[in-house]
Amino acid sequence: MxxxxxxEFCQIVTLIVAIIILITYFFDIPGGGEVASHLQAFGxxxxxxxxxxxxLNLFQIHLPNLMRKGRYWYTSFIVCASIILWASIAICLxxxxxxxxxxxMTVNYPLSGTAYSFTAFYITSAxxxxxxxxxxxxxILLTIGTLVILYNxxxxxxxxxxxxxxxDWIFAVPNKAGFRGVVIGIALGSVAVGLRTxxxxxxxxLRGGG
Amino acid sequence: MSIFQRLGRLDPRVFFTLLIFxxxxxxxxxxxxxxxxxxxxxxxxxxxxxxxxxxxxxxxxSVAGGGWxxxxxGVIATMQxxxxxxVKIIIFSYFADSxxxxxxxxxxxxxxxxxxxxxxVWLGYLAGGEAMLAGLASSIRSITTTDAYGTPLDNLPMxxxxxxxxxxxxxxxxxxSTIFEAYxxxxxxxxxxxxxxxxxxxxxxxxxxxxxxxxxxxxxxVRGSAEYELLIHRPGxxxxxxxxxxxxxxxxxxxxxxxxxxxxxxxKIRRGE
Numbered sequence: 001m002x003x004x005x006x007x008e009f010c011q012i013v014t015l016i017v018a019i020i021i022l023i024t025y026f027f028d029i030p031g032g033g034e035v036a037s038h039l040q041a042f043g044x045x046x047x048x049x050x051x052x053x054x055x056l057n058l059f060q061i062h063l064p065n066l067m068r069k070g071r072y073w074y075t076s077f078i079v080c081a082s083i084i085l086w087a088s089i090a091i092c093l094x095x096x097x098x099x100x101x102x103x104x105m106t107v108n109y110p111l112s113g114t115a116y117s118f119t120a121f122y123i124t125s126a127x128x129x130x131x132x133x134x135x136x137x138x139x140i141l142l143t144i145g146t147l148v149i150l151y152n153x154x155x156x157x158x159x160x161x162x163x164x165x166x167x168d169w170i171f172a173v174p175n176k177a178g179f180r181g182v183v184i185g186i187a188l189g190s191v192a193v194g195l196r197t198x199x200x201x202x203x204x205x206l207r208g209g210g
Numbered sequence: 211m212s213i214f215q216r217l218g219r220l221d222p223r224v225f226f227t228l229l230i231f232x233x234x235x236x237x238x239x240x241x242x243x244x245x246x247x248x249x250x251x252x253x254x255x256x257x258x259x260x261x262x263x264x265x266x267x268x269x270x271x272s273v274a275g276g277g278w279x280x281x282x283x284g285v286i287a288t289m290q291x292x293x294x295x296x297v298k299i300i301i302f303s304y305f306a307d308s309x310x311x312x313x314x315x316x317x318x319x320x321x322x323x324x325x326x327x328x329x330x331v332w333l334g335y336l337a338g339g340e341a342m343l344a345g346l347a348s349s350i351r352s353i354t355t356t357d358a359y360g361t362p363l364d365n366l367p368m369x370x371x372x373x374x375x376x377x378x379x380x381x382x383x384x385x386x387s388t389i390f391e392a393y394x395x396x397x398x399x400x401x402x403x404x405x406x407x408x409x410x411x412x413x414x415x416x417x418x419x420x421x422x423x424x425x426x427x428x429x430x431x432v433r434g435s436a437e438y439e440l441l442i443h444r445p446g447x448x449x450x451x452x453x454x455x456x457x458x459x460x461x462x463x464x465x466x467x468x469x470x471x472x473x474x475x476x477x478k479i480r481r482g483e
Contacts, residue, residue, distance in 0.1 A: 025400060033348055040345035041352045044338030051337065095309065104275075104310050112276035120458065124229050125222045128465040132218075132473045146466060152411065153459035154433060154452050158244035168249070171418045179419040 011200045018198055055083060144170060215479065218472020225465055232461045236453030243456050245449070250418075251437040254406045254427025257380065258288070263296040265379040266372055270393070271315075274307035277386030277410055283435030283448025284408040285311070285384045290319045291442050292382070293330075298368050300378075302333040302346075304389065309335050309358075327357075327366040334358030340389075343396040347375040375401045384408035390417055390425075398424050408434070 003009055017039055023029065024036035062076035070076075089100050131146070133139040150156040151167025196202035261267070269289065273281055292299050301316075303309050312332060324330055336342050336353055345353045350373050356362050363369040371377065381403055383393050390407055397403045404426045407417060411431025421428050429438050432455055435448030 037345060037348040037352045040341050040348065043341035044336075044345055044353060047339055047341060048337040096313075101310055101313075105314075108307070109275040109278065112274065113279055116276035116279075120233070121226050121229060124225045124458075124462055124465060127462050128220070128225060128469045131466045132470055134473075142466070142470070146463060149459050149462060152433060153456050153463075154245040154436075155243045155456035155460070157246045161246070164246060164248070171415070175415055176419045179416065183419065 007203065007206055010206050011203075014205075015198060015200070018194075055087075058083065144174075212475060212479075214471055214475035216472065217468045218470075218476055220468070220472075225461075228461055229458060232457040233454050236457050237450065240450060241453045241456075243453050245433070245436050245440060245452050247437045247441065248434070250421055250428040250430070251434050251441070252427075253422060254288070254429055255291070255438060255441045257404065257406065257426055258291050258295060258382075261295055261297050261380060265297045266377055267292055267297050267299050267380045267382060268378045269299055269301040270304055270381065270383040270385075271301060271308045271312050272304040272383070272385040272387060272389060273311055274305055274386060275311075278311060279447070279451070280410045280431050281384055281386060281408050281429075281435065282311070282315075283432065283446050283451070284429040284438055285435075286315050286318060286446055287435060287438040287442055287444065287448070288382055288384075288406070288408060288429065289315050290444060291438075293319055293324055294322050294442075297379075298372075299324075299330040300333065300350075300369075300372070301330065303335045304339075304342075304385075305387075306335045306337075327361070328368050331363075331366055331368055332358045340392040340396065343392055347396050347401065349374050375403060378403060381405045382408070385413075386410055388413070388416070390420075394420065394424050 020032070020039060021036055024032040058079060062079050065071070066073050066076040066080060086100075086103065089097070089103065093099055127145075127149075131138075131142045133142050147163065147166050148170060150160075150163040151170070153163075157164045157167075193202060197205070258267075269292070271285070273285060289299075301312055303312055316332070326332075333350075333354055334357065336346070338345065338353070342353055350369075351363060354363070357366065375397060381393065381397055383390060383405055385408070390409065390413075393405055398405055405424065406427045406429070407420075407425045408429040409417060409431070411433065414428060414430035414434075417425060417428060429435060432448050432451045436445075436452040439446050439449050
């Protein structure tokens with residue numbers, strides 16, 4: 001195997017880049033900012049390539065399915081045809097062209113808006129079924145949930161300002177306390193993963209090898 | 211089965227039908243229900259209102275089709291407010307999908323005579339995720355040397371003295387996903403830059419712990435957007451939707467009460483057996 005493909009080389013590159021970024025993040029070193037800026041720009045270019053990899057990956061999955069008329073071949077056709085159509089128009093005419101804009105605003109927007117609005121129906125149905133005072137725990141959940149709904153209901157807030165005060169308290173005290181705990185836990189976990197990566201103990205990012 | 215028991219076993223199609231009416235009626239015939247102003251929205255408004263002349267605002271647009279109806283009102287209202295103030299605005303998009311919405315917003319506001327290149331600049335979609343944000347903080351030109359229309363940044367009068375986060379006074383970030391923490395990591399934590407967040411209502415719970423220290427103001431969903439529209443005295447798409455918010459939420463409360471009445475009677479009968 002070529003040396004540049006070896007796991008050790010990739011780990012050394014990771015270590016050097018991570019140390020440069022870490023040091024320039026915490027300390028003001030002359031010229032360090034410029035080096036970090038170049039590395040970040042490099043990262044940006046690499047991640048832009050990931051977009052192309054994503055498109056190729058989609059074709060790799062859907063084209064064979066379409067060729068052999070496999071399960072849900074028609075959805076594979078829609079995916080491939082949409083990518084080709086959108087990409088061709090944007091490349092040939094430019095993404096600012098009225099046809100590109102009209103296609104986006106008349107197809108993507110209504111479809112994604114419709115999918116997004118489905119949640120309203122599911123939430124209503126779920127609230128009806130789940131918010132039942134079966135025991136003390138579910139009674140607390142029901143009470144808090146109802147108060148938060150009322151807090152987010154402008155008319156309830158306008159008629160009974162107390163709902164606003166209660167909602168503010170729920171957001172500012174229990175919600176903040178609980179969520180900050182979760183966020184701090186995630187941050188500590190990220191530090192641990194970062195350290196493992198720096199020390200070469202975390203190898204998942206290298207060609208998917210554990 | 212008694213009528214009370216039936217309340218606990220309603221067909222979902224009943225709520226769906228009621229929900230359609232609860233959404234449609236206020237849109238067809240607006241009710242004009244009152245909308246009280248909440249503190250996170252007022253803080254965002256006050257901060258923009260009190261920005262000193264010549265301040266530079268970095269406007270990050272990370273809103274795509276699906277969430278536009280939830281946060282679009284807030285985007286248009288804040289952009290309108292910024293354009294009415296003597297500040298410079300740099301707009302960029304974190305997602306490729308957001309590009310048409312930036313242009314839609316710019317076409318639907320009163321620009322108060324602001325000139326492109328002198329008072330505001332549109333950088334277009336900047337790829338690279340969080341690495342792009344880090345690069346943007348250290349040098350805008352390390353990420354892009356041209357604006358969205360291909361004009362070199364050095365040819366735009368407004369950009370002559372602006373290159374990194376130290377030249378920025380405020381960041382306004384509109385999103386429908388979960389990337390706000392990347393903005394905190396790259397702009398707020400290392401440089402202490404104030405950020406105003408515009409996000410969907412369902413994300414407010416998640417981001418509220420960052421208010422008011424990291425996010426100096428939060429405009430959450432349709433309601434926050436409507437509040438902002440009222441503050442700038444320009445009722446728009448969000449103000450129309452807030453009536454819907456009231457009717458649908460009241461419907462959900464009624465449904466919850468009905469479900470519990472049904473459950474209570476069913477349990478009573480089951481215990482009696």
